[in-house]
Amino acid sequence: MIGAEFMYNLLSEFSPDSNCILTNYRKIRTRKTTGTWLQCKYFFWDLPNPTEGIAHGSTASDIVAQSSGGVLRIAESKVPYPVARMLFLNGYPILSIIKMVRAGLDIVREENIRYILATFDGGPAFIATYIISKLTGVPYFLFTGDIYVGNSLDSPVLELLGRIFERPLFRAASTLILNNLAGERFYRRRYGNTIKCAILHNAVPASVYQSKRTPYNPVEPYRIVFTGTVYWAQERSLLNLVSAIDELRDLPLQLDLYVPYADETFKRTVGGRPNIHLLPAAPQAEMPEIQCDATILFIPLAWHSKSPYLVASVTPGKLSEYLASGRPILIHVPPYTYMAEYARRNGFALVVDEEDKGKLKDGIRKLLFDLDYSRKVVENALKTFERDHDALANAKRLIRILDSAEGPIGQS
Secondary structure: OEOOHHHHHHHOOOOHHHOEEEEOHHHHHHHOOOOOOOOOEEEEOOOOOHHHOOOOOOOHHHHOOOOOOOOEEEOOOOOOHHHHHHHHHOOHHHHHHHHHHHHHHHHHHHHOOOOEEEEOOOOHHHHHHHHHHHHHOOOEEEEEOOOOEOEOOOOHHHHHHHHHHHHHHHHHOOEEEEOOHHHHHHHHHHHHHHOOEEEOOOOEOOHHHHOOOOOOOOOOOEEEEEEOOOOOOOHHHHHHHHHHHHHOOOOOEEEEEEEOOOOHHHHHHHOOOOOEEEEEOOOHHHHHHHHHOOOEEEEEOOOOOOOHHHHHHOOOOHHHHHHHOOOOEEEEOOOOOHHHHHHHHHOOOEEEOOOOHHHHHHHHHHHHHOHHHHHHHHHHHHHHHHHHHEHHHHHHHHHHHHHHOOOOOOOO
């Protein structure tokens, strides 16, 4: 019921009348283009921003004029906009939870909801789901690719709420759905058998990559591509790559960074180089072509980060796209990460798990010029994708998870 970006590919495989989404208008307003909306009903728990020319109380058709046919409306707040603005700046998680709960209770009643599936947004969606379930008796499932308590959350309020709510909401969940084995290990150590876990890897539809893949045959200029947000979990490793490229002057290398966000320090550090392009995030529909046209795809996770627990357990969402692209993957991550373990076990990437520019440079050369090795890496990547990351197969797995759950196994 509460959506997130990485759920889009799964829910697109569901029939439109099987689900509806309660989400944040401000977070997804950039998706107002044809073909990016699911066909199900959308509900917004927050208020449109008047500065965007959308008055309080506007209809959904006014807000999303280019939706792809979904039926949308706003779950409006009784709080006047100036008050909401003030509270947003001063402890916004509490207001968000209250508004999600109010909207969610209406949707459960009006839409005959059988299950609630919440994705991790730093905590408010999880907590709102817990409260809605307690008030209605509707079972809920939690879907997360990140750890909760122990993450580097956006505010002290979110940190405090996590410490209060994580244990009861995880134990009362029908199933905690995680996107890799590391997440299950982490929470088994924390909660033992008082929680029920299932693994569902991040996924993309195979069909959008099949027509764009070509045999791997690198040609100049060699394009190393990264697609995704740049923040503390990636920044240091990306800077290592930039430094390595600076020293590979004998190769016609180009680094293309398609990022929706990067801080000003990072921009200044990588700027001024003619072979490094800091590009705005492309629409999701264009990503398959961008990734399939790359020479090498890059996955970074940083050393000495604010949340080593998160870095150790995370599988970046872009991995499923990279695996489907038919291009070799270069992974630069600390040795203790699940990302390094998963890649080595399946042979789908060249892993550099030391902060060593020399080894990064050697890795780049190997992927460019040892074609037998690179094509084997690509072959293993496609096998891993078909087994773990295909959206159609994972949508069927999700249905089985929802239908097989008998309710919470722990006590809150």
